[in-house]
Amino acid sequence: MSANQTPDTAHKILAESLGQMVLIKLRGGKSIRGRLRSYDMHLNVVLDNAEEEMNDGSWRKLGTVLIRGENIVVISPM
Amino acid sequence: MSANQTPDTAHKILAESLGQMVLIKLRGGKSIRGRLRSYDMHLNVVLDNAEEEMNDGSWRKLGTVLIRGENIVVISPM
Amino acid sequence: MSANQTPDTAHKILAESLGQMVLIKLRGGKSIRGRLRSYDMHLNVVLDNAEEEMNDGSWRKLGTVLIRGENIVVISPM
Amino acid sequence: MSANQTPDTAHKILAESLGQMVLIKLRGGKSIRGRLRSYDMHLNVVLDNAEEEMNDGSWRKLGTVLIRGENIVVISPM
């Protein structure tokens, strides 16, 4: 296992993003963005000040959300 | 494992929400809201006074519901 | 693990519903209701006097049914 | 584990149905009916004289079929 193929590929980028805004794309095409409060080994994440993207491209406030990792396709620091 | 990457990311926010209203988004796009009575390690949750969102945006009473964790995308304290 | 975060969240509400009418929502949007005869650790359930909801909102008799837990989204005592 | 919450919830109703006609609803909405010849712990089932429901509501003969348990939503003795 080289330095680039480590178990923490996913976790390293999440650790660097704690307290930062992230954009999360879910299965089915929805997006949610918010401030990354915490995450766990299943890639479950908790966002504060979260908003979800509506069909018309606007964003609706959700507040704090727990997102189950299994439904996440992409996580992107903003 | 840092303080922010703990196994209880999901569980901590649920513990804080016991007895409170939560909004749950399910796979397929449906939403259910209600008072969080209990949950388990699979993120199965039981809500009291639950209501489901109808296609016209209204809410229909369901009473007490058990939701299987596997179908949950997002849990949000209201 | 607190009193509210126990392995039997799902099972407790099922145990209380034995012999009672329950409404079960399945993946894909179908609903089945009937009298809860038994269940197991996979949330497989057996209902007596079961009926399934038709597209026009009416209910069609199915008799006794075994529903595989994996397909269940919500179980609600009626 | 009470008498009603046993590992064989699913298997008991199948054992009682051996040699009987059963209706099986599959993921995706299709139905198959036939005489239950055997089943296993994964809920794989073998039906004899099986027929599948067509879109127009008629039934087409399939003969003997093996159905993988993973695709089964509901099994109902007829």
Add this chain to the structure above:
Amino acid sequence: MSANQTPDTAHKILAESLGQMVLIKLRGGKSIRGRLRSYDMHLNVVLDNAEEEMNDGSWRKLGTVLIRGENIVVISPM
């Protein structure tokens, strides 16, 4: 475990069908038929002289195919 509830429910009917024509229905509704050459414990199967059903009801030659068991809904000896 009775004589009818054995681990080989699925495998017995496959063993009987070796060298015979089988019809296989896949998730998503497609069908493939061919001569059963071999199978394994995951219900992966290899068919010779396989054909797939087209939307217009005709059959297109595929030759030898390996079908992953996970995608199989129904196997039926022809």
Add this chain to the structure above:
Amino acid sequence: MSANQTPDTAHKILAESLGQMVLIKLRGGKSIRGRLRSYDMHLNVVLDNAEEEMNDGSWRKLGTVLIRGENIVVISPM
């Protein structure tokens, strides 16, 4: 376990196809064809000179591709 029901049903046909052209059908209906360079126990495969089938029936060059086994429905030597 008979000679025909062996763990390598899938692997045997892949071993015979190394360096040969194969057609791979993916979940969701897409097809990719190319020269089989290697595969592993999860049925992940690497193809060289791969092309994907477009909606109009033409083929678009992809070059070398890694296909995750989980998404493969059918592998067919060409």
Add this chain to the structure above:
Amino acid sequence: MSANQTPDTAHKILAESLGQMVLIKLRGGKSIRGRLRSYDMHLNVVLDNAEEEMNDGSWRKLGTVLIRGENIVVISPM
């Protein structure tokens, strides 16, 4: 296990692509391309300078993204 059927089929092609542009096709049909920064044993990958393909065929900048391996169908060095 022959030289061509090794556990690292997937990982070898990823190791060769570190620092290179790759095209990733996701379940549901979306594509993302970017420079491969790292990956892990679950095929989770991190891309820098990532872009996603829009419905009109154009590409929208995403920056750095973590893609969960489970949602990946095809990875192709560009």
